[in-house]
Amino acid sequence: MRCPAPFILKLYEILEEGHDRNRIVSWNKEGTGFVVWLPDEFSELLLPRYFKHNNFSSFIRQLNTYGFKKCATNRWEFQHCKFQNGNRHLLQEITRKKCEPSVFPAFLKASSSEPVCGVVDESSDLLLQENENLRREKLELQMQIDQYKSLHMKLSDSLSQYLGNQNQFRRTC
Amino acid sequence: MRCPAPFILKLYEILEEGHDRNRIVSWNKEGTGFVVWLPDEFSELLLPRYFKHNNFSSFIRQLNTYGFKKCATNRWEFQHCKFQNGNRHLLQEITRKKCEPSVFPAFLKASSSEPVCGVVDESSDLLLQENENLRREKLELQMQIDQYKSLHMKLSDSLSQYLGNQNQFRRTC
Amino acid sequence: MRCPAPFILKLYEILEEGHDRNRIVSWNKEGTGFVVWLPDEFSELLLPRYFKHNNFSSFIRQLNTYGFKKCATNRWEFQHCKFQNGNRHLLQEITRKKCEPSVFPAFLKASSSEPVCGVVDESSDLLLQENENLRREKLELQMQIDQYKSLHMKLSDSLSQYLGNQNQFRRTC
């Protein structure tokens, strides 16, 4: 891949231009993510300069599309492991999530609507099912990890609050 | 059904109280829907008075949950056939959308009841082994997660002990 | 289908508003199509009022997407059999061309070109791919766990530093 995705590049530029606008949006302390401090001003002033809209929700949708995660409960702070202040070369590793339904659900949809076809024999059918189970279980694993990650975030948040602005506990990933 | 859903009732009251606030949100001309003219003011001033948040997106989510549709491309105008100015008695017909179980699981259940046929060709056999491996490895992942979860609990416990009765960590983590 | 596609509706409205703008764009004599007389003015003045761009080529792309055909060699005149002056009710019959690429995934693409006996092989092949995907995704899970484990360690380290030599966190967490 040659250069970062357009959205990613624009997002980085918004943060690079900084200065006075840092009251609206800025990198977090560790440079491992960014915070939209004033969503209204961000939407009205900055979004139209870089994109073809001024909707905060559309901006959020793009962040999620590229795998960013909201990492604070009381701020519009987002992180992506490849999105770091000063590491412009990492940007090109941030890619859109494949909506690859992974061949499988699509196939099942098709066969469920046309069961008469019977193009796959029984053993293959069982294998299909087995793989489907594996996929589902892996999703559950993912959920557990995510949930646990959320726990970690809350713990960090509470710590920062309790210990004041010594935000050494803010997540560094 | 006795009375309208809480959300629906609050939405109606917001519009009923009208007066000066009509510059922020109001019924449309025909009284067949409503327009949020100033989303920022709406979110900051009105939402907290009626709900436990000030997020416009959460408000939108509720509208969709109850079947409202956005009906203009350049305004935040929403309609629901049972939501009309002056027809308060219709409100109780506005209900949450039920999440249908989707055809998908049904299909899997059906095919899972089939017995193993016995005739399995070579490639399918390999696939079976492969799946077994995947299953085992996933178990190991699960163990790691559980172990890590335990670590997190110990950390939280130690924290609440050390920090005294500021049990914010037991509560939130 | 309820209402016309947004693009179609906007196109019709552009022509309805007529008057002085007819020197820029208008219905043809018979009302069976329309002519963009002045592409530059059209792009600069009218497009931004209705769309999120001012590119004539993007406008053309949309026309083609909905099945309009250029029907003159020396003018920007386009026609679609369902797009006629005065017949607003026909607009909803104008739909996008490509219909079902998402409904017909890899499996059906493969099986559509192969006879039944080949289909099983294809499906086994897809199963192989599927297992490969599962393996890869599980690796990603492992990476997430490892990364998270590292975070936990950092948090513990910071805590024991901040809280002094009460190394209960290093020992137990």
Place this chain on the structure above:
DNA sequence: TGCGTTCTAGAATATTCGCTT
């Protein structure tokens, strides 16, 4: 339980770019 709040994803349309003819 059902409802509300939050974060993320699905799905359809829109915009851009480049290829084919």
Place this chain on the structure above:
DNA sequence: GAAGCGAATATTCTAGAACGC
């Protein structure tokens, strides 16, 4: 300034899913 199309990204609207009360 030829015309049309495939594909990738962008924008919009709605829904899924987890969780708390």
